[in-house]
Every structure is written in C-alpha cells, then in structure tokens.
C-alpha cells in the first residue's frame with residue numbers, strides 16, 4: 072500500500088494567532104503560560120487539520136515559537152554563554168537569541184543587553200533561520216524536557232501518532248558558523264554532537280515514536296568532501312544504535328541529490344529517503360537505482376513552496392513509475408518540503424475572483440492532495456474519480472483561461488529586439504550628459520526611497536479602501552505627505568530627493584495592483600522570520616501595464632522642488648521573487664513581461680521630467696540557484712536581461728540607479744556589472760569593508776552609492792563614523808579615480 076506524508080505544516084495559524092501571541096508576549100501583554108498555551112492549541116489544530124485531510128504521516132516538532140533551527144540550538148544546549156549567563160527562563164533565552172534582548176535591571180534580576188544571533192535565508196526561500204553559532208571546543212548536551220519528545224507525547228495524547236522532525240546533525244553543523252573570535256570548522260564538531268543526537272533519538276523511541284524525519288537539506292548543495300564524509304560518520308553511529316531508536320526518513324528538498332548520490336550508501340541503514348520531485352523530477356531514476364535493498368522512497372510530488380493546485384495526472388505519472396520500480400510498499404506520496412512556505416488555508420479567501428480560486432491549494436488543501444494521490448495509487452483511480460476529474464477540469468480551466476493568456480503580451484514579447492537591452496551610449500558618455508544636466512556636487516547624497524509609513528498614512532489608506540474618503544481626498548492627502556518629505560530633505564540639504572513612497576502599501580503589491588495578471592489574498596500569510604509574515608501577491612496570468620503606476624506622485628514631487636527628484640520602482644526580479652510566481656510558464660517569461668511593463672513606466676517617468684530613476688532589485692540574490700554552474704548562469708542571464716530591458720529605454724541624460732540591501736556580490740559580480748546601472752546603491756554601514764574589495768578586483772567601471780546609514784537600527788551614527796566609512800571606500804582606486812573626473 073502506498074501511504075502519504077506531510078513534511079511539516081505552517082505555524083502561524085489561520086489568523087496569524089502565533090504572530091499575535093508572540094508579539095503580545097514581547098510587549099508584556101500576556102504571560103509566558105498564555106503564550107505556551109497558544110502554541111499548544113495551534114499544534115493541536117494543525118494536527119487535526121492534517122488528520123482530517125487523510126494524510127498518513129504527520130509531522131511533530133515542525134512547530135516553533137520563532138524558528139526551528141533556533142529550537143535545535145537550545146535543544147542541544149549550543150547556546151552561547153552571552154545568553155546563558157543570564158539564567159533566563161528558557162522561553163526568554165530563546166527569544167533573546169532570536170531577536171536580542173535589552174532590559175533594565177530590576178530588584179531581582181540584573182540588566183540584560185545582548186544582540187540577536189545572525190539570521191540568514193533558508194536556502195533559496197524567503198524564510199530566515201537563526202544560524203548556529205559555535206565555539207572552539209563546543210560541547211553539546213540534551214535540554215531537559217526535550218521539545219521533540221514533549222510535542223510527540225502531546226500529539227499522542229490527542230490520538231495522533233506523529234513523526235517528529237529534526238534538523239539532521241550534518242545539516243545543523245554545516246548551516247552553522249564559528250562564533251566571533253572562534254575559529255572552529257563546525258563540521259569537526261560532529262563527534263561531539265552525535266551522542267546527544269542519539270540520546271534524543273533513544274528518548275523518542277522510548278516515548279513511542281516509530282519513525283523520525285531527519286532533514287538533511289544540505290544534500291542538495293555543492294558540498295566539500297569532508298562534509299560528505301561526515302554523513303558516513305554520522306549515519307554509521309546512528310545505525311549502530313539499532314533497535315533502540317526509531318526508523319529514520321532522511322529528507323532532502325529544494326533541489327536534486329544526483330551530484331551527491333555517492334552519499335546514499337552512507338545512509339543505507341535508514342528506512343527511507345525523501346527527495347523533491349517537484350523541483351527535480353529527473354532525479355527519480357538515479358535515486359531509485361541508488362536506494363539500498365528494501366529502502367523506501369518518499370516521493371515529494373506536492374509542492375511545499377507554492378500555492379498552485381497539484382496536477383494529479385503529472386504527480387501520478389511520477390508515483391506510478393516509482394511504484395513500478397520499487398513496489399507499492401516502498402513508495403510514500405509526500406509534500407516536496409515542509410508546507411511552512413505556503414499559507415494556512417484557501418478556505419478563508421472570500422475575495423478571490425471565482426475563476427482563479429479553484430486553481431489554488433494552500434497548506435490545508437495540500438495535505439488533502441497527498442492523501443488523494445496515495446489513494447489513487449493504492450485503490451485505483453476509480454476510488455477518487457471525482458477528485459481526479461475535478462482536478463483535470465481545474466487544470467484545463469487555468470490553461471485555457473483568458474486571464475492566463477493575453478495574446479497582446481505575447482505579441483509584444485515576440486518583438487523584443489537586441490537593441491532594447493542597450494542604452495544609447497556607453498557609460499562614459501552618459502555620465503557626462505547626466506552630470507551636466509543634474510549639476511550635482513562631488514559627493515551627492517540621497518536616500519533609498521521610503522520614509523516612515525506613519526499611522527496617519529495607514530489610516531488614510533484604510534479609509535480610502537473602505538470608501539470613507541474619495542480618491543481625490545486621498546490623493547491630496549498623499550500630496551501633503553510628499554510635500555512634507557520633500558521639505559524635510561531640502562532642509563537637510565540632500566542632493567537627489569525622493570518622494571518618500573507614502574502611497575505604497577508594499578513595494579511589490581503596489582505594482583501588482585496596477586498590473587494585469589496579478590491576484591491578491593486576504594489571509595495568504597507566510598512566515599518570513601520570527602513573527603514576521605509576508606503576504607505575497609500571486610501571478611496568475613500574462614502581465615501588462617494598462618496605465619502609468621507611479622508617474623503622478625513622482626511628477627508632483629518633482630514639481631515642488633528645484634532639486635533633482637528620483638523616481639522609484641521595484642525591479643522585475645524583485646516583483647517576481649516576492650510574489651508567488653506562475654508554475655505554468657518559465658520565470659524568465661514572467662520576468663520579461665514585468666520588465667516590459669516597467670520599461671514603459673521608466674520611459675513615462677522620463678517624459679514627465681524625472682531624470683533619476685531607481686529600480687530596486689533587493690531580491691536578485693535570493694533567486695540565485697543554490698548550486699554554481701549552468702542553472703545559476705542561466706538565471707543570471709535572464710535576470711540581467713530583464714533589468715536591462717526595464718531600464719534601457721531612456722536617453723543618456725537620465726540616470727538609472729539600482730539598489731540592493733546587501734553588498735555580498737562575490738559569487739556573481741559579473742552580473743552586477745552587466746546590469747549597466749549608472750549608479751549602484753549598496754549596503755556599506757554594517758558590511759565588512761572586504762566585501763567591497765570585489766569592486767576593486769573587478770575594476771567596476773561605474774558609480775557606487777555606498778549606504779552609510781543603517782536604516783534597520785534605531786541608532787543614530789556619529790558623523791565621524793560615516794566619514795570613516797566613506798574614507799574606507801575611497802581606498803578603492805576606482806572610487807578615487809571617479810573623483811578625478813570632471
């Protein structure tokens with residue numbers, strides 16, 4: 072019999088109950104007990120949803136109050152002493168690591184002042200995990216009342232036998248880093264970690280767990296040979312524990328494991344291997360051939376990273392093939408990854424256009440999908456005939472909808488010519504025209520764009536949304552906000568002004584609402600980090616721009632000052648990455664459509680007298696495929712092309728800026744250069760000066776705007792500090808050379 076499994080469920084709850092409770096706890100409005108109770112209720116409800124959906128294997132320990140990697144830091148007592156020394160209650164120590172803690176002394180406790188641990192992106196998703204930060208001679212031990220055991224028993228008491236999920240020992244270390252001042256290579260700590268790991272597995276077995284899911288997602292990355300060797304050490308030790316630990320499923324996702332297939336023999340003692348067959352269906356044959364005798368394949372065929380309904384026909388083709396090779400008892404139908412990256416349920420969405428609502432599946436619906444597919448294989452397609460028919464007609468409706476196919480957009484894409492990727496003149500000529508036109512000083516100053524979204528702004532937007540105030544009233548409110556921002560910048564003596572973006576609800580949604588091809592949810596929240604959630608708009612069809620999107624505000628702003636005004640747009644890659652993209656056409660096609668829409672906007676801004684235009688691409692880097700090589704080159708090729716298509720429609724005199732919130736360009740600097748932006752605004756307030764060395768090494772030929780004021784921190788940097796940062800930057804010969812130009 073083919074069974075089904077869900078690798079993990081979103082934590083927030085249908086109404087973001089977890090966000091609300093954690094933030095209330097941080098604000099001192101609810102007690103730790105109340106917060107813990109909320110967590111317990113959410114877990115119970117999530118297990119029930121999956122059970123009712125018919126999912127066979129349901130995860131536990133997928134829940135977290137902040138981040139699951141952070142859970143493991145505490146679980147293995149790998150808490151740096153700067154947190155531990157305060158002897159905080161476990162939950163407070165946990166949040167202190169996640170988000171830092173600053174607390175004045177009281178009668179009973181000393182003052183606490185400790186920054187957060189580093190947080191970084193989880194593979195190529197928009198979820199962020201807390202990085203294990205390890206010491207030389209790091210020791211590990213098991214926390215009291217280990218969370219995975221606790222939550223397993225909690226589910227069991229509710230009548231659900233779950234499969235606890237753990238971050239694997241090799242991935243845990245590989246994803247970590249040495250603490251400041253330490254020089255340890257994390258993977259060398261494996262021998263120290265394994266006894267704790269095995270102790271935990273033993274406790275899970277004693278609690279009644281028959282299986283555990285051990286996530287080793289790093290198997291999809293390019294790995295150094297010592298990390299590959301670590302799998303052998305780790306899983307030999309784990310196998311030696313024999314019957315005193317549960318059966319193990321090793322899970323990989325977000326890529327294929329073909330390039331690491333030689334690691335599989337090291338995993339021969341585990342009972343199942345999970346692979347992502349949504350991203351990489353072509354790995355199926357290689358993985359099947361590499362399985363140990365009797366080993367089970369967990370086939371990830373329901374996408375954990377998007378909101379699209381699974382194509383049952385395609386999923387069944389893959390699963391049938393696996394069953395044919397291995398037999399029904401050795402195949403499990405699973406989600407491709409945890410459903411953490413999908414919203415809670417489609418059932419809450421009441422405002423989606425009727426036609427498109429049937430195209431989606433959120434987490435709760437995806438749990439049903441794995442069950443249906445497994446049933447179709449086990450009992451035959453007739454046993455789920457209605458579901459399969461409904462699915463096929465939904466696929467058909469989407470493929471043939473006028474919403475997904477706009478012939479005018481396709482026509483325009485077919486007419487893109489090579490010259491549309493090129494500015495009229497090379498940079499040296501352009502910059503001369505721009506300098507003559509803009510008349511800027513030697514070190515022009517500017518900001519990245521948005522001024523605070525005040526309560527007043529939000530209230531006005533809400534009133535406008537509800538029809539309490541008219542469009543004209545809202546527009547004049549926005550104009551007043553713009554004027555305040557402009558006067559403020561004039562008073563400060565800034566050189567290139569911005570309008571402050573008061574009209575934008577979000578840097579992607581705002582554009583999505585003005586383009587065809589997008590739809591929006593009311594509750595489609597996805598955890599980004601800690602209590603922070605994002606609600607990505609959904610690209611459902613071909614994208615076009617019926618009318619200008621930002622010209623009104625930028626033109627108004629330019630009209631009330633004699634200083635140059637900078638127009639502000641979100642770039643094609645960022646619009647795409649921070650949305651749920653379509654899965655029926657390649658992302659490069661969607662990026663090109665966005666680029667053409669933005670190209671029109673750029674040209675319209677120029678025509679309106681806006682001669683500095685910033686096209687933000689903060690998401691360019693996160694789209695970078697996880698492994699170097701062909702796939703990464705292909706991505707950079709279409710990403711760069713889409714940026715150029717969006718920005719090259721202007722005259723020499725118009726200065727194109729781009730902005731990135733980071734300056735880690737080492738792996739793909741050639742692409743940054745290839746953007747051909749006149750000015751590149753990058754992060755330079757926190758970043759290591761050595762990151763900027765790449766500009767020197769690669770002889771970057773254009774202008775740079777080093778961001779010297781950290782906008783994420785409430786701290787006001789002293790002038791001297793800013794000056795020192797700029798002087799550091801001037802050590803780069805290219806920067807010096809730029810100064811010598813007229």
Ligand code: MET
Nearest residue numbers: 519520521639687689732
């Ligand atoms: C995340 S990058 C943000 C850029 C945008 N122009 C802003 O200032 O909000």
Ligand SMILES: [Zn+2]
Nearest residue numbers: 519689731732
């Ligand atoms: Zn930014």
